Amino acid sequence: MVSRLDPLDWALICELCGNARMPYKELAQKFNISDNTVKNRINRLREQGVIKKFGICVSFETLGVEMVSGFVTTDGSENVIELMKQIASQPMVCDICRNADRRYEYWAMVKGASETLGLEGFLSELDGVTNVEIQPVVTFYPNKPPTWVGNTRGKRVTFSRDQLHVLRSLTIDSRLSISQIARQTGFTPRRVRRIILDLQEGGGIHTYVLYDPFALGNMEYRLRISYDKAKTTGQDVVMDLHEKHPELFWWSTITTNNPIVDVGLIIDSPGKGPPIAAEIKAAAYTESVEDFVSYPRVVHGINRLNTHLLELLKEAGL
Helix, strand or coil: CCCCCCHHHHHHHHHHHHCCCCCHHHHHHHHCCCHHHHHHHHHHHHHCCCEEEEEEEECHHHHCCEEEEEEEEECCCCCHHHHHHHHHCCCCEEEEEEEECCEEEEEEEECHHHHHHHHHHHHHCCCCEEEECCEEEEECCCCCCCCCCCCCCCCCCCCCHHHHHHHHHHHHCCCCCHHHHHHHHCCCHHHHHHHHHHHHHHCCEEEEEEECCCCCCCEEEEEEEEECCCCCCHHHHHHHHHHHCCCCEEEEEEECCCCEEEEEEEECCHHHCHHHHHHHHCCCCEEEEEEEECCCEEECCCCHHHHHHHHHHHHCCC
């Protein structure tokens, strides 16, 4: 039987989300462990299928997209997996889960009102769908560094041809060494190091780790929290939950036009969820809490932000 993610596994993954190129030595110093412990942990997580890939993508600003989230409700006649595949077929959709009978939740990156309306229209026409909701949200990951793509929109940049040469190598594996990238590009190691530094400081790209938190049998426990905005803010609601349960915290979104926070926690047994929901319900700022275990889930990772980088490489003939 494989072991579940422990707090150190999770901490390493979260740190690498902000900078997938972070040296093992730096990670070891941060968590007061040996370099070999870091290396062995990461290798094990890759072998177990938890860490899928070390990737790279452009920023929200470079692509010019906004995040939206919503629900699709059906009449119950649908084939669950086929409906989820249809929803996920849209290039702007980056994640979808079924959170109750006849109810699905999705997240998408859209360019402006026209794409938002187009997505809503597409979803409304699917067989069995009776209602579609869509609303703007901001993502917030207090468990991940500020450089994580979900925590910053980054900057809008234009890449030079030399930068695109290096980015082509990093799309294969963003942890490639300087010497490996130098061999692939024909640049000197010094030139490669300078280009990567410029790319990171420019704010137009993110290196990240694509991971599957369910590979070892964990499950997602969801909380949808409506709060009194006269008493608190969405960010404070999230921070309160994160500070009390940092080892379980996965993600959160804050709805921009309603006082609603959605939070995903990673748990290894259903019994760990309800006490947390009861704790939130008792908070002075809480108006209501909806909680459930989501199933099944389709996760595309960063999706559209990776695709745009591949399109830039293709346009440049690389």
